[in-house]
Amino acid sequence: MSYKIPMGPYHPGLEEPYKLEMICEGETVQDAKLHIGFNFRGIERLAETRNYIQVIALMERVCGICSNIHTLTLCQAMEQLTGLEPPPRAKYIRVAMAELERLHSHVLWAGIASKLMGFKTMFMTCFALREKVMDVLQAISGNRVNYAMNRIGGVNRDIEDPQALVPMVDELEREMMRTIIPIFTTSATARSRCAGIGILTHEKAVSCGVVGPTARASGVAQDLRRAAPYAAYAEMEFETPVEQAGDVRARLFVRALEIMESCRILRQALSKMPPGEIDAGEAKLVFTSGTATSRVEAPRGEVMYSVSWKENSRNPSRVHVRTPTYANMPAIRWMVRGARLADTPLIQASIDPCYSCTDR
Amino acid sequence: MNLWKRLICTCRRRSPWLFHMNSGSCNGCDIELVAALSPRYDAEQLGVRLEGSPRHADIVCVTGPVTRNAVAAIKTVYGQVCHPKAVVAIGSCPATTNVFIDSRTLAGPLDKHIPVDVFVPGCPPRPDAIIQGVAKAAEILAEREMKPAETELPPTVEEARP
Ligand code: SF4
Numbered sequence: 187m188s189y190k191i192p193m194g195p196y197h198p199g200l201e202e203p204y205k206l207e208m209i210c211e212g213e214t215v216q217d218a219k220l221h222i223g224f225n226f227r228g229i230e231r232l233a234e235t236r237n238y239i240q241v242i243a244l245m246e247r248v249c250g251i252c253s254n255i256h257t258l259t260l261c262q263a264m265e266q267l268t269g270l271e272p273p274p275r276a277k278y279i280r281v282a283m284a285e286l287e288r289l290h291s292h293v294l295w296a297g298i299a300s301k302l303m304g305f306k307t308m309f310m311t312c313f314a315l316r317e318k319v320m321d322v323l324q325a326i327s328g329n330r331v332n333y334a335m336n337r338i339g340g341v342n343r344d345i346e347d348p349q350a351l352v353p354m355v356d357e358l359e360r361e362m363m364r365t366i367i368p369i370f371t372t373s374a375t376a377r378s379r380c381a382g383i384g385i386l387t388h389e390k391a392v393s394c395g396v397v398g399p400t401a402r403a404s405g406v407a408q409d410l411r412r413a414a415p416y417a418a419y420a421e422m423e424f425e426t427p428v429e430q431a432g433d434v435r436a437r438l439f440v441r442a443l444e445i446m447e448s449c450r451i452l453r454q455a456l457s458k459m460p461p462g463e464i465d466a467g468e469a470k471l472v473f474t475s476g477t478a479t480s481r482v483e484a485p486r487g488e489v490m491y492s493v494s495w496k497e498n499s500r501n502p503s504r505v506h507v508r509t510p511t512y513a514n515m516p517a518i519r520w521m522v523r524g525a526r527l528a529d530t531p532l533i534q535a536s537i538d539p540c541y542s543c544t545d546r
Numbered sequence: 547m548n549l550w551k552r553l554i555c556t557c558r559r560r561s562p563w564l565f566h567m568n569s570g571s572c573n574g575c576d577i578e579l580v581a582a583l584s585p586r587y588d589a590e591q592l593g594v595r596l597e598g599s600p601r602h603a604d605i606v607c608v609t610g611p612v613t614r615n616a617v618a619a620i621k622t623v624y625g626q627v628c629h630p631k632a633v634v635a636i637g638s639c640p641a642t643t644n645v646f647i648d649s650r651t652l653a654g655p656l657d658k659h660i661p662v663d664v665f666v667p668g669c670p671p672r673p674d675a676i677i678q679g680v681a682k683a684a685e686i687l688a689e690r691e692m693k694p695a696e697t698e699l700p701p702t703v704e705e706a707r708p
Pocket residue numbers: 247250331571572573574575609610611636637638639640644668669670671
C-alpha cells in the first residue's frame with residue numbers, strides 16, 4: 187500500500203519554502219509532486235512599472251545567490267535595444283564577476299550538500315572557504331550579496347589593480363585543491379552517500395531539457411560560455427567538464443571540476459585585463475522598439491531574459507525571465523523514482539534548486 | 547526579581563535557538579544568516595543555534611517581503627513557537643518590502659501580521675549586523691514574562707487566512 191508524505195513549506199532541511207509530496211511504498215519513493223509559489227513576488231509585473239535604472243536594481247533581487255548574472259543578462263538585452271557596446275575592460279570585469287559568483291555559488295552548494303549528507307564538518311569547511319571568495323567579491327564591489335556592478339553599456343566599478351587580486355585567487359585555488367576537491371572526490375562518506383543515487387540518464391536529460399551542471403553530469407556537453415560566448419568569454423581558455431554517470435556523485439564531480447575551471451578563467455581575466463574605459467559613457471539612452479533576448483550561463487545553468495521596449499518609453503513593456511531551476515525541476519521526478527526516502531533531500535539538492543528565481 | 551527568575555533570564559539570554567523562516571526572500575538574507583553561523587562570524591559563541599522545529603525555538607528570524615502565499619504559514623509557525631519568544635526581521639524586505647513595494651502579490655510588511663521585536667536593516671545586512679540583532683533579541687527575550695500578554699496570543703485559524 188502506498189502512502190503520501192507531505193514535506194514543507196517550512197522544513198528544517200530546506201532553505202526555501204516549497205512543498206513536496208512524496209508517494210512512498212515502504213521506504214521506496216514511487217513518485218513526487220512539487221508545489222512552489224511561496225516566493226512569488228510578481229517581479230516581472232513590477233519590472234513594467236520601473237524605469238531603466240530602477241529595473242536593474244529590481245532584477246538584481248530576483249536571486250541573492252546569482253544576483254550578478256541577472257543584471258548581466260538584463261543589461262546585455264538592454265544594450266541590444268540601445269545599441270551600446272560595452273568597452274573591452276568592462277567585458278573582462280563582467281567575466282571576473284561572473285566567475286567569482288560561480289565559485290561562491292558552487293562552494294555554497296557543496297556546503298549545503300554536505301550538510302544534507304550529514305557531513306557537518308565539511309559544511310563548516312565550505313563556508314569558511316566561501317568567506318574567502320566573498321572577500322574578493324567585497325574587495326571588487328564593496329558588497330557581499332547584491333553587487334550592483336552592471337549598468338547599461340558597462341560596469342559601475344573598476345577593478346583598480348587586477349594584478350593584486352591574483353594572489354588571492356591562487357590562495358583560493360590552493361585551498362580548494364587541499365580540502366574540498368579531495369574530500370568530495372575520494373572520501374568514503376561522500377562516495378557512499380552519493381554514488382548511484384538519483385540517476386538521470388542521458389535520454390531523460392535530453393527529453394527533460396535540463397541545463398547547466400545537471401545536464402553536464404548526464405553527458406550533455408552544453409555550455410553557453412562556449413556555444414554562444416558573451417562578454418569576454420570568447421578570449422578565455424577553459425574546459426567544460428562532462429560526466430557520463432548521471433548520479434549525484436557525477437553532479438558533485440562536475441561542480442568540483444568547474445570550481446577549478448573558474449579559478450583558471452578568473453586568473454586569465456585578471457591578468458589579461460585591457461586598460462581603458464569601463465562604460466560606454468552615454469549620458470542619454472535611446473531605446474528602439476522591439477524585443478531583445480540574451481542568454482548567459484549562470485552557476486545553475488542557462489538564464490534567458492527577453493526584454494521588450496516601446497520607443498520613447500522609460501519603462502520596459504515586458505521583461506521575461508527563464509531561470510535554470512525552471513528547466514531542471516521536472517527532472518527531480520525522474521531522479522527520485524525508486525530512490526530511498528532518506529536520499530531524497532540530497533537528490534533534490536543535487537540540481538542546486540533556487541526557487542526564489544523560479545517563482546520570482 | 548528573585549534568584550530563580552534571574553537564573554532563568556540568564557539561561558534564556560545565553561542560549562537562544564533560532565528558527566529561520568523565509569517569507570519569499572531573494573535568498574540574499576538567508577545565505578547571510580547561514581554565513582553568520584559559519585566559522586568566521588561564529589554566532590555559536592553566543593549560544594545561538596539554528597533549530598529545525600519552531601516548537602524548540604526561542605527566536606524567529608524572518609526574511610523576505612511576506613508574500614500572500616506565505617502569510618498563513620507564517621502565522622501558523624509563529625503560533626507554534628512556545629512562549630516567551632522574540633521575532634527578528636532580517637533585511638529591508640520584512641521592514642518595508644524594499645524594492646518590491648507596490649507588488650500585488652505581497653502582503654507585507656511583516657509587522658502587519660506578527661509583532662516584531664528587532665529590525666535588522668540592510669539589503670542584505672552584514673552577518674555582524676545579524677548577530678547584533680539576534681543578541682538584542684536575546685536580551686528582550688530574557689526580560690519577557692513567562693505568560694503571553696493578551697495581545698500576543700496566536701491568531702485563530704480564521705484570522706490566519708490571507
Ligand atoms: S532585504 Fe535584500 S537581500 Fe534581503 S531578502 Fe530582501 S531583497 Fe533579498
